[in-house]
Amino acid sequence: MSTNDTIAETGGRNNAFTDFRFEKKDSNLILAHIGFSFFAVFLGAIAGLLQVTQRSGWIQLPNWLNYYQLLTAHGVLLALVFTTFFIIGYLYSGVARTLDGKLTPAARILGWIGFYLMAVGTVMATITILTNDSTVLYTFYAPMKASPWFYIGTALLIVGSWFGAFGIFATYIRWRKNHKNQSSPLFAYMAVATLILWLHASLFVAIEVVFQLIPWSFGIVDRVNVSLSRTLFWYFGHALVYFWLLPAYIYWYVNIPQVVGGKIFSNSLPRLTFILFILFSVPVGFHHQLNEPGIGSFWKFLQVILTMMVVIPSLMTAFAILATFELAGRSRGGKGLFGWVKKLPWKDARFFTAVMGMIIFIPAGAGGIINASYQLNQMVHNTWFVTGHFHLTIASTVLLTFFAISYWLIPVLTGRVFTKQLNRLAIVQAVLWAIGMFLMAVIMHIVGLLGAPRRTSYSTYGGHELAVTWLSYNQVIALGGVILFVAIVLVLYIWFNLLFLAPKSEKTIEYPIGVVNEQAEHPPRILERWSFWIGVSIALSVIAYAIPIYQLIMHAPPGSLPYRTW
Numbered sequence: 335m336s337t338n339d340t341i342a343e344t345g346g347r348n349n350a351f352t353d354f355r356f357e358k359k360d361s362n363l364i365l366a367h368i369g370f371s372f373f374a375v376f377l378g379a380i381a382g383l384l385q386v387t388q389r390s391g392w393i394q395l396p397n398w399l400n401y402y403q404l405l406t407a408h409g410v411l412l413a414l415v416f417t418t419f420f421i422i423g424y425l426y427s428g429v430a431r432t433l434d435g436k437l438t439p440a441a442r443i444l445g446w447i448g449f450y451l452m453a454v455g456t457v458m459a460t461i462t463i464l465t466n467d468s469t470v471l472y473t474f475y476a477p478m479k480a481s482p483w484f485y486i487g488t489a490l491l492i493v494g495s496w497f498g499a500f501g502i503f504a505t506y507i508r509w510r511k512n513h514k515n516q517s518s519p520l521f522a523y524m525a526v527a528t529l530i531l532w533l534h535a536s537l538f539v540a541i542e543v544v545f546q547l548i549p550w551s552f553g554i555v556d557r558v559n560v561s562l563s564r565t566l567f568w569y570f571g572h573a574l575v576y577f578w579l580l581p582a583y584i585y586w587y588v589n590i591p592q593v594v595g596g597k598i599f600s601n602s603l604p605r606l607t608f609i610l611f612i613l614f615s616v617p618v619g620f621h622h623q624l625n626e627p628g629i630g631s632f633w634k635f636l637q638v639i640l641t642m643m644v645v646i647p648s649l650m651t652a653f654a655i656l657a658t659f660e661l662a663g664r665s666r667g668g669k670g671l672f673g674w675v676k677k678l679p680w681k682d683a684r685f686f687t688a689v690m691g692m693i694i695f696i697p698a699g700a701g702g703i704i705n706a707s708y709q710l711n712q713m714v715h716n717t718w719f720v721t722g723h724f725h726l727t728i729a730s731t732v733l734l735t736f737f738a739i740s741y742w743l744i745p746v747l748t749g750r751v752f753t754k755q756l757n758r759l760a761i762v763q764a765v766l767w768a769i770g771m772f773l774m775a776v777i778m779h780i781v782g783l784l785g786a787p788r789r790t791s792y793s794t795y796g797g798h799e800l801a802v803t804w805l806s807y808n809q810v811i812a813l814g815g816v817i818l819f820v821a822i823v824l825v826l827y828i829w830f831n832l833l834f835l836a837p838k839s840e841k842t843i844e845y846p847i848g849v850v851n852e853q854a855e856h857p858p859r860i861l862e863r864w865s866f867w868i869g870v871s872i873a874l875s876v877i878a879y880a881i882p883i884y885q886l887i888m889h890a891p892p893g894s895l896p897y898r899t900w
């Protein structure tokens with residue numbers, strides 16, 4: 335296989351890390367996580383196809399399967415399982431790559447413990463969904479009650495991810511000990527920041543599951559404080575979306591500069607961005623509960639303001655990524671105001687697929703700001719507008735970036751080549767994804783504004799005149815869903831090839847890590863004083879949450895008995 339036949343081989347680029355190879359023990363651990371995540375995509379996509387076609391009246395489901403069951407499987411397998419496995423695998427890979435080239439033995443042990451806990455938890459939760467005992471959607475709102483084994487399964491998924499995080503911390507701490515007074519490599523820094531955010535937020539959903547939902551679902555206690563459980567869920571739930579987004583940002587900040595043949599624009603700005611996410615991504619969960627009773631409007635408004643603060647690091651990211659691209663394009667000879675755009679490697683799926691995600695993030699982020707505006711939320715809450723928003727964010731921006739990562743990460747791990755044909759297929763895949771999402775998610779925004787509710791099975795609402803206006807939109811949404819399913823089949827085909835069939839490479843396959851622009855300032859030491867930032871983050875969360883949570887407990891209604899609504 336010559337270099338010309340490949341996209342992902344080293345290509346002789348001048349980067350100190352180019353000849354890197356993983357130790358077998360590390361690549362096995364990373365591959366286990368990534369491989370498991372693909373299985374979740376496979377099942378979750380089938381559930382997605384069935385539910386979108388049922389919702390639009392195209393198909394009728396058999397008696398043993400219902401819409402809400404599919405919706406639960408789709409959300410849990412894609413939003414919770416796929417993301418967590420993929421992210422932990424990707425973070426392990428970059429940490430091993432940039433911190434002395436390997437994981438510590440402790441990290442490997444912690445990584446495997448985490449993997450097995452997550453895998454067992456996923457299997458338990460999935461079985462209870464398939465048996466229709468846990469049709470509670472991925473947000474598992476009380477008082478709908480799932481099987482206790484569903485909650486235990488999700489708790490294991492979360493606790494397993496903590497072990498994964500501890501493994502990464504172990505490798506990072508070893509590196510800091512051996513490199514006193516140095517700033518850590520950007521990838522590792524960002525991985526640590528992402529996992530600090532994750533530990534902080536997921537602790538609270540673990541409290542909800544372990545202390546409220548598991549005892550209640552086993553019948554040990556009769557009633558559950560519903561408002562408190564939802565508040566604990568959203569304490570975690572919004573930071574969860576940044577647990578998905580930040581690994582995509584890591585790719586944009588650290589890996590893509592090398593893919594485009596440029597340099598990382600700044601060594602401090604990305605670090606500051608991630609610190610802002612640690613601070614502001616948690617004390618904002620009330621923007622998911624703006625229409626709920628029991629929480630004072632002052633606290634909701636405070637969290638709306640903090641939500642606007644968490645938009646800032648994304649705007650900083652947009653600026654930094656564009657600057658990186660412009661510098662790269664100009665260094666390749668791009669002239670004039672926009673001549674540099676043409677010089678970017680548009681035919682390389684590792685770039686193209688991620689850029690599709692970036693472009694989609696511009697309207698997706700605007701939709702988020704609409705959601706977060708206190709008054710506008712009255713209009714869009716619980717409508718398909720919100721479903722459209724999260725299909726543009728997690729299911730496009732983040733997912734497309736993860737696809738782009740997989741196109742070089744699997745070859746690095748398996749030694750197989752991302753051939754020209756696979757690269758072409760990946761570009762077709764990204765275009766199909768953008769078309770499918772345009773038809774599905776953009777129309778969801780429109781029909782949401784016309785009042786169509788989310789989380790509902792097919793219904794004509796007795797022929798009500800308003801509901802009739804939604805029907806033709808539903809058809810377009812289903813068409814978009816079918817196109818997306820075809821695109822998922824393509825990506826599964828590419829992954830299968832990269833795992834088992836593509837030709838083996840004779841050369842080392844490049845793990846792209848960008849180098850920082852020589853003119854960039856050295857990052858200020860304060861940015862790596864984690865205890866300080868964790869302290870500020872906890873303080874902000876106490877300010878935003880302590881009094882409302884106290885009130886939810888002290889003025890709690892009697893609580894709710896469990897319900898099985900399906």
Ligand code: HAS
Nearest residue numbers: 575621648652655692695699702703705706715724727728
């Ligand atoms: Fe959201 C609901 C507000 C971002 C996911 N969101 C959801 C739900 C999910 C979700 C899953 O305030 C539904 C939960 C449920 O089931 O009920 N969201 C926001 C805001 C942001 C935001 C303010 N969300 C995300 C991200 C997600 C995600 C990211 C997943 C990954 N969201 C809300 C609110 C709700 C909500 C309310 C509740 C609604 C309700 O009533 O239920 C912000 O973080 C967005 C900031 C983003 C930007 C965009 C910056 C653009 C960039 C791209 C640059 C492009 C370049 C291209 C460089 C301001 C960085 C270069 C191109 C070349 C030319 C080469």
